[in-house]
Amino acid sequence: MNAPISGFCDERFGAVREAFALNFAKRWEVGAAVHVVLRGEVVVDLVGGWTDEGRTDAWTSETIVDVYSAGKGLLALLALQLVDEGRLGLDQPIAEVWPEFGVGGKETATVEHALTHRAGVPAIREVLTDDDLFDWDRMTGALAATETWWVPGERLAYHTNTFGHLVGELVRRASGQPVGDRLRAVGAELGADVWFGVPAAEQHRCADIIWDPAWTIPVVTSFDGIEGDRLMNALAHLNPPGYSSVGLVNTPAWRALPLGSTSGHASASGVARVYAALLEPDRLLSPDLLAHATAPRATGLCPILGDQVTYGLGFQPTTARRPLGPNPRSFGHYGTGGALGFADPDAGIAFGYVMNHVIPRWQSARNRALVEAVYASVAATR
Numbered sequence: 001m002n003a004p005i006s007g008f009c010d011e012r013f014g015a016v017r018e019a020f021a022l023n024f025a026k027r028w029e030v031g032a033a034v035h036v037v038l039r040g041e042v043v044v045d046l047v048g049g050w051t052d053e054g055r056t057d058a059w060t061s062e063t064i065v066d067v068y069s070a071g072k073g074l075l076a077l078l079a080l081q082l083v084d085e086g087r088l089g090l091d092q093p094i095a096e097v098w099p100e101f102g103v104g105g106k107e108t109a110t111v112e113h114a115l116t117h118r119a120g121v122p123a124i125r126e127v128l129t130d131d132d133l134f135d136w137d138r139m140t141g142a143l144a145a146t147e148t149w150w151v152p153g154e155r156l157a158y159h160t161n162t163f164g165h166l167v168g169e170l171v172r173r174a175s176g177q178p179v180g181d182r183l184r185a186v187g188a189e190l191g192a193d194v195w196f197g198v199p200a201a202e203q204h205r206c207a208d209i210i211w212d213p214a215w216t217i218p219v220v221t222s223f224d225g226i227e228g229d230r231l232m233n234a235l236a237h238l239n240p241p242g243y244s245s246v247g248l249v250n251t252p253a254w255r256a257l258p259l260g261s262t263s264g265h266a267s268a269s270g271v272a273r274v275y276a277a278l279l280e281p282d283r284l285l286s287p288d289l290l291a292h293a294t295a296p297r298a299t300g301l302c303p304i305l306g307d308q309v310t311y312g313l314g315f316q317p318t319t320a321r322r323p324l325g326p327n328p329r330s331f332g333h334y335g336t337g338g339a340l341g342f343a344d345p346d347a348g349i350a351f352g353y354v355m356n357h358v359i360p361r362w363q364s365a366r367n368r369a370l371v372e373a374v375y376a377s378v379a380a381t382r
Contacts, residue, residue: 001055002024002025003021003024003025003029003048003049003050004048004049004058004059005017005020005021005024005046005047005048005049006046006047006048006060007033007045007046007047007061008042008044008045008046009043009044009045009046010043010044012043012377012380012381013036013043013044013373013374013377014377015373015376015377015380016034016036016044016046016370016373016374016377017044017046018373019369019370019372019373020032020034020046020048020370021048022369023366023369023370024048024049027364027365027366027369028212028357028359029048029049029355029357029366030049030050030053030055030210030355030356030357031048031049031050031051031052031059031063031065031207031355031356031357032047032048032049032059032268032353032354032355032356032357032366033046033047033048033059033061033063033267033268033269033352033353033354033355034046034268034351034352034353034370035267035268035269035271035272035273035351035352035353036272036349036350036351036352036374037272037273037275037276037349037350037351038347038348038349038378039348040276040280040348043377044374045061045268045269047059047060047061047063047268051063051065051206051207051208051356052207052208053208053210059207061267061269062193062205062267063205063206063207063267064193064195064198064202064205064206064207064265064266064267064270064354065206065207065209065265065266065267065339065354065355065356066206066209066245066249066254066255066262066263066264066265067264067265067266067271067335067339067341067354068245068262068264068335068336068337068339068358069160069261069262069333069334069335069336069339069362070264070266070271070332070333070334070335070339070340070341070354071164071196071260071261071262071263071264071266071333071335072163072164072260072261072314072333073274073275073314073315073316073332073333073341074183074186074194074196074260074264074266074271074274074341075163075164075167075168075171075179075183075196075260075261075264075314076115076167076293076313076314076315076333077186077274077278077284077285077314078167078171078179078182078183078186078260079111079114079115079167079170079171079313079314080115080285080289080290080293080313080314081284081285082171082174082175083111083289084285084286084289087174087175088111088170088174089111090110090111090112090115090313091110091111091112092110092111093107093108093109093110094106094109094110094111094113094114094119094166094170095107095109097111097170097173097174098144098169098170098173100141100144100145101143101144103144103145104145104146104147104148105120105147105148105151105152106119106120106121106146106148106152108151108152108153109121109148109152109153110152110153111170112297112313113152113153114159114163114166114167114170115167115293115297115311115313115314116156116297116298116311116312116313116314117156117157117158117159117163117298117302117311118152118153118154118155118156118298119148119152119159119166120148120149120150120151120152120155121143121146121148121149121159121162121166122149122157122158122159122160122162122232122236122304123146123149123162123231123232123233123234123235123236123239124139124142124143124146124162124235124239125146125147125235126142126145126146127223127239128142128239128240129240129241130240130241130242130247130248132240133240133242133243133248133257134253134257136165136178136258139165140165140168140169143162143165143166143169149232155300156298156299156300156301156302156309156311157232157236157302157303157304158302158304158305158309159236159261160236160237160244160261160262160304161236161237161243161244161259161261161262162236162261163260163261164259164260164261164262164263165259165261167260167261167314168196168258168259168260178197178258179196179258179260180195180196180197180258183195183196183260183264186274186284187270187274190273190274190277191273192266192269192270192271192273192274192277193266193267193269193270194264194265194266194267194270194271194274195264195265195266196258196259196260196263196264197256197257197258197263198255198256198265199256200252200256203252203255203256206250206255206265207356208250208356209245209249209250209356209358210356210357210358211358212337212357212358212359212360220234220238220241223235223239229303232303232304233303233304236304242254243262244262245262245263266352266354267352267354268352268353268354269352270352271339271341271352271353271354272341272350272351272352273350273352274341275332275341275342275343275350275351275352276343276350278290278343278350279343279345279348279350292313293312293313293314293315293331294312294313294315294317294329294331295312295317296310296311296312296317296319297311297312297313298310298311299311307321308321312331314333315331315332315333316331316332316333316334317330317331318330318331318342322334322362322363323371324342324344324371325342325344325347325349325371325374325375326375327344327345327346327347328346329344329345329346330342330343330344330345330346331343332351334362334363334367335362336358336362337355337357337358337359337360337362337364338353338355338358338359338362338363338364338366338367339353339354339355340352340353340362340367340371341353347375347378349374349378351370351371351374353366353367353370
């Protein structure tokens with residue numbers, strides 16, 4: 001069955017449409033969308049395939065989907081806006097904003113440590129349930145009570161799920177508003193379809209996530225006998241059991257969960273519009289803070305990802321291992337299975353790609369093909 005593809009594609013970017021179509025024909029795409037803005041002009045806005053595994057409901061411009069860690073860039077934006085406003089300081093101890101957090105060796109952890117995955121709490125030590133997961137105060141309370149896994153600032157480990165509660169609670173404490181409300185205000189200003197917590201009235205627009213069989217999800221019935229980094233890794237992903245969305249992802253409760261690290265939902269156009277606005281001086285962030293936040297701030301071997309990684313303040317700067325185009329100032333964030341949002345200040349490009357067939361890792365032949373086609377199209381028009 002040929003995948004339906006619709007939308008707009010500037011003739012100069014025909015290579016992007018071809019790559020998008022090949023993702024369905026050759027790379028096992030089920031449903032997806034891609035949106036590209038070049039110096040303020042929308043040049044690609046394509047949707048294709050289906051929102052469900054049975055391939056009965058076509059993906060439309062109104063479809064949104066879980067973007068997993070691509071939401072971390074949006075969450076970082078909310079925290080950085082508070083830095084710009086003077087309500088948070090990068091060197092400020094987290095405990096000044098969130099007093100309960102200042103125990104268990106975390107007294108020196110700063111806002112910058114939180115944004116660069118160096119705060120020392122990539123996993124919660126208290127064993128929790130999925131009922132706990134849907135109680136924000138219960139989760140943030142357990143995170144605040146967790147004894148640090150290392151001295152804050154001395155090590156880097158990807159806070160794959162706890163980033164959502166850590167940075168989300170910082171935003172809530174500093175602003176007085178939940179992250180879902182603050183992201184909704186940003187989205188309304190930009191006309192961007194981005195959500196931390198999809199309201200019940202909007203959930204009919206959510207595509208189902210389809211896990212590829214090649215991605216084996218571990219089953220852990222007990223953490224007894226696991227020690228050190230292995231324990232930290234297991235708890236990071238599976239405490240609570242559904243923290244990484246396992247068994248919960250397509251449920252109404254998961255879609256309503258305002259967890260910016262993992263359960264954020266968006267359209268490709270919504271993601272790209274946020275990154276396009278970041279390229280406009282003082283639209284969402286001050287230029288100096290944006291430059292500071294998107295440059296490398298922490299680099300190291302990550303025991304969670306098992307790889308050398310580099311982080312800015314919540315954003316992933318482009319690197320040789322995780323390139324975001326050819327230019328050195330590009331920044332953004334990948335999500336599980338390949339979702340991607342990024343901006344390239346040098347080329348004036350903002351890019352959003354979302355999909356529902358989740359295959360292993362962040363990078364894939366699908367998102368690479370699309371990014372390469374964008375830059376090939378730009379080069380051909382010079």
